[in-house]
Amino acid sequence: MPGKVVEKKTPKQTLLTAITGNVGAILVGLKYFVNPNRFTLKYPYEFIELDETYRGFIILELKKCIGCMSCARICPAAAMKMVKIQVEGKKRPMPVPVINYNRCIFCGYCVDVCPTEALAHLPVHDVVYTNMEDMVLDVDGFQKLVDTPAKDEGVPVKYVFDPERGLVKVPATRG
């Protein structure tokens, strides 16, 4: 059924609406001037506390890996590749995933598909690399926790919706 055609009316401009409109705008401005609601994130000193389920950087637990190559096959960005290395307790070299963060799109398919939960997300997404080569991790690098100065030294905050004031920044408890 087609929608009804409704004639749209713009409110008529009169002297009264001009005065009330201007005064109203100035009052709203004054309200925020007196009681500001600033929610700028002072980033290195504050950071947003992310959920544990956040799809951030990926970490490998080598002991659980069985070298099934599912992660490398499902990776849509071809960020994950398998390398053969000699692992303790195994006779032959085993294929183990390594990641290239130049290509990774943080889709999380590799973590989902992993049959032994050897791959996991970290609730971290703010990592700085000084050059492109550093973003290609080897097996040792893939097992390490990433350096996060903001998270180590900053204050965790989160944004919540307040029905009266809109979006507000509140401190989050670490845990």
Place this chain on the structure above:
Amino acid sequence: MTGIIDFIIKLIIWPPLFQLVLLPGLVTALVVVIFIIWFERKTAARVQMRIGPYHISPRLGGFLQLIADLTRYAFQEIIVPRTVDRAVFIGAPLTALVLSVVPVVAMPMTDIPRYFPIPMDYSLIISMGLTTLSPIFIVAAAWASNNKFALIGGMREAFVITAYELIFIISGLSAGLAVLSYNIVDIVEAQAPFYKWILFTNPIAALAMYASILMSTSGFPFEIPEAENEIVAGAFTEYSGLMYGVNMGSAYIKRFVYTLLFSLLFLGGWAPYTPQPGFIAGYLIPAVIVVVKATIVMATISFLRAVYGRLRIDQALDGAWRIFIPIALAGLLLALLEAYMGVYA
């Protein structure tokens, strides 16, 4: 030796020089402008839920950011394109800067005739006339830039100034009409009691003058001649480094001078204070009071940056010719009525 020091002191407190360069003049204007730009950025940030300049000096709320910006402007290369009219391109902004501060020589800051820069009975008309000089050089700078955006900006400047200068002059003269004198000293002295400020007795003219200050000095949401999101930087497109800073600063200094006139005409000048004999009690203190009032008016103008949106050039001109000129004329009529009834007699 003491003779030289005496001569220097006498030269500094010689009213024309003191007024043009020191107290309401260039030096004070620069200090006020730096404060106002900082205040404007912080106010807009508060209203728009941001923080504004902060990191350069967290304890002062980022006040030193402006000094840093000024230093950056000062050390940037000044590029003069090959296609411009060189003499006008360099000369016009500097002339506009000087001319924007010149009207203060006609504004008495005290009622003691010894401290007038130029004693005269028509100081209101002379100072208002002098304010009309500097926009011509902005148009000249735009024309000399040989750039299409600059040309559009210069034309807009000419249109806006033509429209709003008329409102400025009509509403300013209505203050003089109410008191039946074109001498600013008479106008200020007539407003001696608090309730007799012309802001209260003739709010229509005050509103018209306030709006004309807002528009003709291109304060931020009304910087129609510059219009960063339409025509690059308008009349100042080809300017870089300190020359751009001069252009920006002269707009703010012009606004400061306009607000000085506004506070003399409508806010009672040095009103709660009566000048006493002596340099400090008779000249310095009343001048500081006028400057403080002007700064408060400038702060309210800066606050409006956070409230209003941008106007197109046609909306601005429509507002001038269809709304504000009738309002200014109504203010003139009210002033005439007050003069007839003898409110300030």
